[in-house]
């Protein structure tokens with residue numbers, strides 16, 4: 001049984017065309033068909049286009065879910081191909097809900113919370129769902145920070161497996177992790193732009209230069225507290241402000257605010273972070289912060305829809321670099 005779809009010209013999805021509330025979301029993505037319609041619109045905004053031959057005429061297969069067969073060359077194309085939903089046994093509505101909750105919760109959501117909210121059968125299912133969504137957190141080829149950028153370092157206290165939920169490991173050097181952060185300064189210091197956070201083994205010039213090289217665009221200006229590890233980083237200007245410890249929050253106000261937010265967040269949502277997973281949680285914080293004004297983009301990134309337009313990009317996503 002085949003059913004032809006009309007290849008009418010569709011308009012590009014407007015940025016504002018995104019559910020603003022849970023009620024609106026539930027209404028819009030009430031069933032599988034609604035989710036498929038959204039994916040089709042995102043994937044083929046100007047109508048179906050066969051990736052094999054470029055023809056626009058296709059039949060939706062009744063025997064395979066969410067799959068179209070090209071009328072010209074017979075190639076079958078799934079609307080979820082290239083996204084993290086491909087070959088999943090979970091309903092699309094579950095994927096959509098999970099991505100929506102993750103993208104819109106200002107503090108993030110744990111696997112346990114997700115299991116309860118979506119009534120998932122097992123914790124393992126919820127955990128895997130979270131892990132797959134987290135694969136989308138580091139966008140491949142993301143643009144490095146540019147212009148004036150605060151670069152600073154801090155120490156985060158980690159929780160070991162055996163530590164109590166509060167206060168463990170405070171004095172032990174083993175319970176501490178070194179962190180470097182960078183914050184774009186916009187509008188002459190009025191507000192932060194995008195951020196980056198990276199775990200580092202030490203504050204040596206080698207570690208700090210590697211961070212700067214990976215996260216700052218050539219020509220950017222690194223504003224630092226004058227620590228000797230920063231000067232000489234290739235490709236960027238250095239703007240050192242040598243200060244005593246007490247005044248650092250005045251010279252580098254935004255990085256200090258970000259650091260303190262990370263620490264509060266880590267304690268509040270996760271009761272402290274563990275060393276083993278630290279970078280993936282930092283990535284999550286960065287992802288959410290950098291998309292704080294564009295939740296629709298966060299939602300699409302999480303589902304891999306944005307990546308589905310460029311399959312190669314998705315291949316890069318699933319490499320270990322993405323740190324699930």
Ligand SMILES: [Zn+2]
Nearest residue numbers: 050053070073
């Ligand atoms: Zn074709």
